[in-house]
Amino acid sequence: MAVRSLVVPAHAKVNLGLEVLGPREDGYHELRTIFQTVALHDDVELRATRSGITLTCDAPGVPADERNLAWKAADALRRHARIQSGVAIHITKRIPAGGGLGGGSSDAAAVLVGLDQLWRLGLGPPGLHPLARRLGADVPFFLLGGTALGLGRGDETYPLLRQVRAHVVLVDPGRPVSTAAVFRRLDTRLTPREDSHTIFRFVSRDVCGAEAFPILVNDLEPFALEEAPELTERVAMIRGILDRERPLLASLSGSGSTYFGLFDDPQRAGRARDALKRRGFAAWRVRTLSLGQYRASLARALARDGARGQGRSAHHGDHRRQGHPGRRREAQGVRLHRV
Numbered sequence: 323m324a325v326r327s328l329v330v331p332a333h334a335k336v337n338l339g340l341e342v343l344g345p346r347e348d349g350y351h352e353l354r355t356i357f358q359t360v361a362l363h364d365d366v367e368l369r370a371t372r373s374g375i376t377l378t379c380d381a382p383g384v385p386a387d388e389r390n391l392a393w394k395a396a397d398a399l400r401r402h403a404r405i406q407s408g409v410a411i412h413i414t415k416r417i418p419a420g421g422g423l424g425g426g427s428s429d430a431a432a433v434l435v436g437l438d439q440l441w442r443l444g445l446g447p448p449g450l451h452p453l454a455r456r457l458g459a460d461v462p463f464f465l466l467g468g469t470a471l472g473l474g475r476g477d478e479t480y481p482l483l484r485q486v487r488a489h490v491v492l493v494d495p496g497r498p499v500s501t502a503a504v505f506r507r508l509d510t511r512l513t514p515r516e517d518s519h520t521i522f523r524f525v526s527r528d529v530c531g532a533e534a535f536p537i538l539v540n541d542l543e544p545f546a547l548e549e550a551p552e553l554t555e556r557v558a559m560i561r562g563i564l565d566r567e568r569p570l571l572a573s574l575s576g577s578g579s580t581y582f583g584l585f586d587d588p589q590r591a592g593r594a595r596d597a598l599k600r601r602g603f604a605a606w607r608v609r610t611l612s613l614g615q616y617r618a619s620l621a622r623a624l625a626r627d628g629a630r631g632q633g634r635s636a637h638h639g640d641h642r643r644q645g646h647p648g649r650r651r652e653a654q655g656v657r658l659h660r661v
C-alpha cells in the first residue's frame with residue numbers, strides 16, 4: 323500500500339475588531355468580530371497509520387498528546403466516521419502559542435480538513451462544521467478563512483464581500499495570555515449591551531476604504547492588559563512604533579497578547595517591523611489572505627496528497643481545464659477547493 327501523507331498549512335488569524343455583547347447561558351460570551359486570515363502558518367503533517375493517533379510537535383511547551391486540540395480533532399473525526407485506521411500528526415509551529423492568533427484552533431481545523439481528504443470521507447466544510455464547533459469557538463472560522471464576520475460565540479461565520487488585502491505586522495510581546503482568564507476579568511465589569519454597531523458598520527460598507535478601519539475596536543484589550551499588567555509598557559511602545567508608520571489599524575488580536583498593525587503600504591509595514599525588531603521584539607511582516615487565497619492555499623496542499631497517494635497530480639491541470647470534480651463539489655457547497 324502506498325504511504326499516504328499530506329502537509330496542510332494552518333494559517334493564523336487576527337481579529338480586525340471584536341465586540342463583546344454579554345455573557346451567554348452556556349458560559350461563553352456573545353461576540354461580534356471580524357476575522358482575517360494571514361499568510362503566517364504552522365505546518366500540520368498527517369500520515370496514515372494502521373491504528374491510533376500520535377502527535378509530535380517541534381515547539382517545546384506545546385502539549386504533544388491528547389490535550390492538544392489537533393489530537394482531539396483527529397479523535398473526534400475518527401469516532402464520527404467510525405474509522406479503524408490511525409494517523410500520525412506532526413506539527414511544525416510558527417504561530418506563537420497563547421497569542422490570540424488562533425494557532426491551536428487552526429491546527430485543529432487543518433487536521434479535520436486533511437483527514438477528510440486522507441480518509442476519503444468527502445464531508446467538506448459543512449460536514450466538518452459541527453465537529454469544529456465542539457472543539458472550540460474559533461475552529462469553524464478556519465474551515466472558511468479570508469475576511470469573515472463572526473457572531474454567536476465567534477463560531478457562526480459569514481464570508482464578507484469586502485475581502486481585505488493588506489500587509490500585517492505581527493508583534494509578540496513575549497507574554498502569553500489565557501483567553502479564559504481575560505473573559506473572567508471582563509465578567510466582573512461588563513454591562514450587557516446591544517448598542518454597539520462598529521462591526522455592523524464595517525460589514526455594511528457604511529464607511530468605505532481606509533476609513534472603515536479606525537472605527538474598529540477590541541473590547542478585550544483593557545482586560546488583557548489588566549491580566550498581564552507588565553505588558554502595558556511594552557504595548558505602549560509597540561503602539562507608538564506602529565503609529566509612526568500610519569497603519570490603517572493597530573490593535574490587539576483576540577484576547578492577546580499579539581499586537582498587530584495593518585498597512586496598505588508594504589514599505590511602511592517593513593519599516594515598522596524593522597523598528598520593532600531593533601527594540602528587541604519578535605515581529606513578522608505578512609500578507610492578509612483573502613477567501614480565495616486561503617482556499618487556494620489549502621487546495622494546493624490537498625492536491626499534493628494526490629501526487630503521493632494515487633498519482634492524480636500529473637493530471638491536475640487537465641482536471642482544472644475540464645472542470646475538476648472537486649470544483650463541482652465546491653459549487654454544491656460540499657468541498658473546499660481551488661477558486
Ligand code: C5P
Nearest residue numbers: 350351353458459460475476501502505
Ligand atoms: O472555545 P475556546 O476553547 O477557544 O475558548 C477559550 C475560552 O475563552 C473559553 O473557555 C471561554 O472561557 C472563553 N470564551 C468565551 N466566549 C467566547 C469565546 C471564548 O467566554 N465567545
